[in-house]
Amino acid sequence: MTGRSALRTGVLALLWGSAFLWIELALTGFSPAQVAVVRCALGAGVLLVLARRSRQRLPRGLWPHLVVAALFCNAVPFLLFGIGQQSVDSGVAGVLNATTPLWSLLIGLLLGSERGTTPTRVLGLVLGFGGVLLIFAPWRGGVPGWGVLALAAAAASYAVAFAHMGRTLVGHGAPLAVSAAQLAAATGLSALALPFDRAPATPNATAVVAVVVLGVFATGVTFVLNYRVIEEEGATSAATVGYLLPVVSVALGAVVLGEPLTPRVVLGVLVVLAGVAMTRTAPAKRPPERRPPYQLSVMSTQRDVPRGRSADLG
Template identity: 60%
Template sequence: MGVLALLWGSTFLWIKVALEGFSPVQVTVIRCVLASMTLLALCLGERRRLPSGAAMWRRLFVAAFFCNALPFSLFSIGERTVSSGVAGVLNATTPLWSVLIGLAIGTERRMPSTRLGGLGVGFAGVVVIFAPWRTTGSVGWGALAIIAAAASYAVGFAFMGRTLVGRGIPTVSLSSAQIIAATVLTTPTLPAGGLSQVHLTVAAVVAVVVLGVFATGITFHLTYRIIADEGATNAATVGYLLPVTSVLLGAIVLGEHVSFRVAAGMAVVLIGVGMVRRERSEPAPAALSPHTSISPGR
């Protein structure tokens, strides 16, 4: 969870830097291509095959649209006007969307008070960090695009947990196939904005490579593992750690000032995540739901 939060939380920083040399469409397509290459290499290294069957690939394309193609595009568009730190904070709404979707489709029939309280505490911490009562100019089309991306992630996580994991297919095979599907979905968008002239700089090239290989490829595989092992809602709670990561990276890499309010908000976020995961970590085999089962060969 910590590694995933670090890699995923750095995504917003890499997108921001990559946009200095590439268009949003170019960033989206390049990160999908590089992530596909990375996950295919992992798949081959583990001697795993890609999933087969038309029905399975239809599900993979649906998951790729909601969990990859759509949110990747929305983030690249949103960060043209929204800072990387604010993007990380807005993406932290993913756990809340995930709970609402889980309750709607029945995967979260039982919501223990500890987990429910943890989600509320985590959201309160995000609000403290974001401080909407003190921020001006953040609510606009860019911010709405990022919030829509966060909701799209939640839809994708729920769909993946309900239709793809727990079927005896290794997660490295699923993640490789899904990101390939995302590449197929995003590549046709190049004529709509990806053919503009690039302004190559060392920083932009390094950023898009790190974004594709680590912040997309490795991150997506880790996300699949957590969804398979602990369920979609629990996987989405990593979103509450993203503001912590984005703020810390802003302070370390960009020299941004971290106020007492932000530090207090990060502490509240960590407490909320701890409450959510504490309930899951307690041994209670009888309470496990079907989506938490671990299939052989993972």
């Protein structure tokens, strides 16, 4: 990796990993539903401008599949992250987001669609979820609340979305245009939650800046950086970002927000990442697959990529 690409990878990890910090700050003036809608709208706007500049056209026949992807990859998880972070620290939220590959493997095993699973991958699944338990330490009397369940459901929603996208969107359409269309659909879907949201917006300067940065940079601009990393350095370099995201979220939460960073939390993060790494070992004699970069554009902060594909960003 050259110095320039390493810098680009670092900036990408910082922008994407900071999404949980911006969500936390945005919640000081907006409700989870309001944050989700604005985030999707701003991200879609950025990508629509870039798609137009690149002369990429929006897809037509893909809209039914894009709506499903927008629901599970954007509207639902973006809302759930906002709900979860009302009671869970931003750093821990980033770690729970990193469990998306674990959910992908677990769902595949339950549905019988996961072939060639090795003992190493199964051990990684157990180890990864064990790391989550280590962070929350339920044996010490702490019972995971609704916030934790919401964050876990968001990671599982990403896993469902990636399975659907892998079957219906891979190799179809121009990446910028497809990602813009998906986020535009997610904006409409997220807006459906607003009538049920009775919390009035009480915007302040911090919340406004946070939601703008979240939508423009942590959701829109990051796609372009990720695309360039994959294009110039390949999937391996892009995958590095996936492992940096929870580290960035935990570090920012501790430094900026003063969230507690105990040895148990640090060890739990390392165990989760080790488990994720083990689940990504490819089955023997199976050629690796490559995911088109447009699928990563709509993943907020960290997101899963099945074994052999480009990156786990969300």
